Amino acid sequence: MTGAQRRAQIQAQLSANTDPISASSLARQLGVSRQTIVGDISLLRANGDAIVATLRGYQYENTAQPTAVLVCRHFPSDTQDEMQRIIAAGGIIKDVMIEHPLYGQLRGSLEIGTVGDLNLFLAHAKQHQGHLLSELTDGLHMHTIAYDTPEQLVAIKKSLRLAGYLYEE
Template sequence: MDNQTRREKLYEMLETAEAPLTGVALSKALNVTRQIIVGDVALLRSSGKKIISTARGYQLAWEVPEKGFHQELPCQSQSMDEAELEAELNVVVDNGGIVHGLVLSHEVYGVIRVSMKLYSRRDVRQYMDRIREEKGPLIVALTQGRHVLQVETRNDEDMDALEEGLKEMGVLA
C-alpha cells in the first residue's frame, strides 16, 4: 500500500470508528509503526482534516450531524471535584446521552475544548480513572467550575431527562 492510500485508509477508519483509535491499534491495522501513524495524522491535519488527539486515541473533531438532538449545556459548580464531575457525566449517559466534550472559557487562555466521546458509565469510569491516575487538578478548576457540556441524545425526551437530572444535581446554570 502506498503512502497516500494508507492515509486515506487511516482517515476512513477514523470516520467509521465508534470510539477513539489508538496509534498502536492504527499501526497494527495498517501494518506500519506507530511513528508512521503520528506522521500520517500530522499530514492529514495539515491538509485540513479535523483529527484530534484525546487521552483515548485519535478521533475526528465533533461536528453536529443533522440527526439527533444536540445541546451545549452551561454548567456551574463552586465545589467541583472528581466525584461531582463523575456524577455529572453519569447523569448524561444514564439518560441516553452522549458526552461529546466540554468547553471552558478562560480570561487568559481563551476557549479550551476537551473532547470526551463518553457513551456509557464504563466510558465515564475509564475517563475518570485516567484523571485520577494523573493526580492533577481538574481542568474545570481553571474556570471555578464553569463549563459547557456538549451532549447529544436520540430524542427530545432524553434531552429533557438529562437536563432535569443536571438541574436536580444543582449544576445546570
C-alpha cells in the same frame, strides 16, 4: 506504502468501524510507529476529516446527531455524578470547555457515552493526577452534549438541574 496510501487506509479503517481504533492498533496494522499515525491523523484533520480522539482511540465524528451546549457548575468531586447523569439520560459528552481569562476558550475532547468510557476517563485522570479544566474557573464549564431525541435533552437538563449542576441565570 506512501504516506497518502497510509492515510487512505486509515480513512478506510475508521469509516468501516463504529468503535474507536487506537493509534497503536493502526500502527501495528500498517507497520509504522504510533507517532506516525498521530501525525497522519493530524494531516487528515487539517484536510477536513472530522476525526475525534476518544480515550479508546480515533473515530469519525457522528455529525448527524443533534447537540446542545450546557453550562454547568460544581465541585470536582461531583464530576462523576454529573457525567453519569448525562449518560444515564442518553447523552454523549462530546467535550468540556471553559472561558479562560488569558487563552480564551479552552476545549477538551471527551466523547464519553457509556459508563465504561466514564470509568476509563476517571482512571486516566487518577493515574495521571490530572486536573479538570473546570478547576481553572471555579467549577464553571460547558459541555457539548449529543442526544438522539428532544426528550433525552429534556431529561438530561432535568437531572442536572435537580442535582444543582445546571448553571442557569
